[in-house]
Amino acid sequence: MKLAYYPGCVAQESGKELDMATRWVAKALGIELVGFPSFSCCGSGFMDEANEVLNVALNARNLSIAEKAGLDILTICSTCQGMLTLANVRLGDAKVKARVDGALRPLGIEYKGTTKVKHLLQVLTEDIGLDAIRAKVTRPLDGLKVGAFYGCHLLRPADEMGWESPEEPHAFEDLLSVLGASPVYYRGRVMCCGFPIQFVKPSTASKIAGNQILDAKAHGAEAMATPCPLCHISLDAYQNKAEQAVGKPLDMPVLHLPQVVGLAFGATPDELGLPRHLISTAAVTARLRARA
Amino acid sequence: MSEGTVKATFDIYRFEPGVDSAPRYDRYVLDLPPHTPVLTALLKIRAEVDPSLSVRYSCRSAICGSCAMQINSKSRLACEAAIGPELARDGRIVIEPMRNQPVLRDLVVDQESFWRNYGKIQPHLILDPRHPMPEGRENPMTPAEVDRFKETPRCIACAACYSACPAVEADPEFPGPMALAKLYRFVVDPRDQGHQDRLVRIQTEGLWLCLRCHLCTEACPKDVRPSERIRDLKEMAIAAQGATEHGSKHAVGFKDNIRDRGLLNEMKLARQTMGVVGTVGQLPQGLKIWRKKPEILRAPHVIEGQEQVEKIYEALDDHKTPEDLP
Numbered sequence: 293m294k295l296a297y298y299p300g301c302v303a304q305e306s307g308k309e310l311d312m313a314t315r316w317v318a319k320a321l322g323i324e325l326v327g328f329p330s331f332s333c334c335g336s337g338f339m340d341e342a343n344e345v346l347n348v349a350l351n352a353r354n355l356s357i358a359e360k361a362g363l364d365i366l367t368i369c370s371t372c373q374g375m376l377t378l379a380n381v382r383l384g385d386a387k388v389k390a391r392v393d394g395a396l397r398p399l400g401i402e403y404k405g406t407t408k409v410k411h412l413l414q415v416l417t418e419d420i421g422l423d424a425i426r427a428k429v430t431r432p433l434d435g436l437k438v439g440a441f442y443g444c445h446l447l448r449p450a451d452e453m454g455w456e457s458p459e460e461p462h463a464f465e466d467l468l469s470v471l472g473a474s475p476v477y478y479r480g481r482v483m484c485c486g487f488p489i490q491f492v493k494p495s496t497a498s499k500i501a502g503n504q505i506l507d508a509k510a511h512g513a514e515a516m517a518t519p520c521p522l523c524h525i526s527l528d529a530y531q532n533k534a535e536q537a538v539g540k541p542l543d544m545p546v547l548h549l550p551q552v553v554g555l556a557f558g559a560t561p562d563e564l565g566l567p568r569h570l571i572s573t574a575a576v577t578a579r580l581r582a583r584a
Numbered sequence: 585m586s587e588g589t590v591k592a593t594f595d596i597y598r599f600e601p602g603v604d605s606a607p608r609y610d611r612y613v614l615d616l617p618p619h620t621p622v623l624t625a626l627l628k629i630r631a632e633v634d635p636s637l638s639v640r641y642s643c644r645s646a647i648c649g650s651c652a653m654q655i656n657s658k659s660r661l662a663c664e665a666a667i668g669p670e671l672a673r674d675g676r677i678v679i680e681p682m683r684n685q686p687v688l689r690d691l692v693v694d695q696e697s698f699w700r701n702y703g704k705i706q707p708h709l710i711l712d713p714r715h716p717m718p719e720g721r722e723n724p725m726t727p728a729e730v731d732r733f734k735e736t737p738r739c740i741a742c743a744a745c746y747s748a749c750p751a752v753e754a755d756p757e758f759p760g761p762m763a764l765a766k767l768y769r770f771v772v773d774p775r776d777q778g779h780q781d782r783l784v785r786i787q788t789e790g791l792w793l794c795l796r797c798h799l800c801t802e803a804c805p806k807d808v809r810p811s812e813r814i815r816d817l818k819e820m821a822i823a824a825q826g827a828t829e830h831g832s833k834h835a836v837g838f839k840d841n842i843r844d845r846g847l848l849n850e851m852k853l854a855r856q857t858m859g860v861v862g863t864v865g866q867l868p869q870g871l872k873i874w875r876k877k878p879e880i881l882r883a884p885h886v887i888e889g890q891e892q893v894e895k896i897y898e899a900l901d902d903h904k905t906p907e908d909l910p
Contacts, residue, residue: 301847338834345900350893401892449802488795496754
């Protein structure tokens, strides 16, 4: 399988560990990641608040790059997934398409609208398939109770994202089960992590993050896992602030999606960038070592 | 079980503040056809099993907006949700009152904050006495003007969105999805003469606390799509007034940030949103993160084809037209 790899801004910088883990897992599964140094930022759900047409045009450019190469796009961020998919949807509006084409045509860029955008979670559960994943598990996750945390833009608006139930998804939990973990079902798994207002009103953002972590904890989660590096920032890098906001200890390791897969496939914590997390993942890795 | 029915198990939230020490869930098991609306089941329980069950309802036709509640953790109109699909999941239906509003009794909540927030957006036409409406006739609108309302006139004020919203849960300053969708409806109304004031005011009254999580859009039984109209309001507010608040500075700063390199420069964005002073306030946390993730201080590389990005900005940002607005 060959895909146009769209890592997104965060995984190329402060969320580098997500990129490391993705490459490790892709190699293990024989997925060829084709990089395009010309990909730009997706707009992250902020740019379009200032100028939607501009944001759609930038993403039409991104989509055209993969189209020209004849590849589908692989995203590893719920927000990139949402924004690129949304561009495909918005281009269905003749008025928007005319404005965007008008800006791209003089640059010799044409986007016909054929690029499919797939998140790693979708590729793993649908294209690779759970049986093939199961076959690669060398170190099952020992029943570790993991609360999946989806990230809004992978799921909603559901009629535009065209994937799982926006309120009762199960792909992530199905995957966790195959890896030997025990998925934890809690309301917060489809809620917001608070990240979008981290710069607007940090106290509220942290309270929202804390609410979801508390909910996962109350349902027995020993770790959380997310397919979105922005959620990871909110839940991991700012977890100390979330703790202050809800006034309760949280101490919740938060893994990126490909890190969970990599651990079950036998990768070392260093290979997956686990030491880069703000909240220690030692409780998770110690448990796997004990079993091995 | 008679033919064509299913055994339906309901776990219903019961609580009367001041009387009960804590909420409890009472279980009721009924044989019902799978197409039975949840509200019909609740009324049957009240009529035949437990007359003390409190539930708010009126029209039973998804028009009055009275019977919103949580059905298996989702905000729904009880008169519209059939029991069959809900039972399919784990064989039972958990019924709870709406969230984000205090419980008065069982499934009935106090909607005071919901209506107060609605009132704050001035949900009526603002008319300028110097420009009176034409006398002796109604105020016609063109089809194009009507289209700008999008789905917002469908709202029945059931508060399902308010119940689903994590920003409402965390911050009483956020007016909630319904109030903002209604605000949009007045901002685009060609008869309303308060557009500019409305957009300026909402920038400081909670607009930028919307998370764009789209939970409201999923919860809405009338497909009003509040989250998408809130995005429209943000773009219109910036066009009307410029970036005056942290939220609008963040949106505009993000847009401008990508122009230089094609990728996000995280440190620069902090300065663009919060200013130098605000960024200094974030330093202790920034240092904590920097120790593990030194890249946060680094500017990203410049993408190949950055000059194309620049040209796209010239075409659509420098020369943005009023037609580009929602």
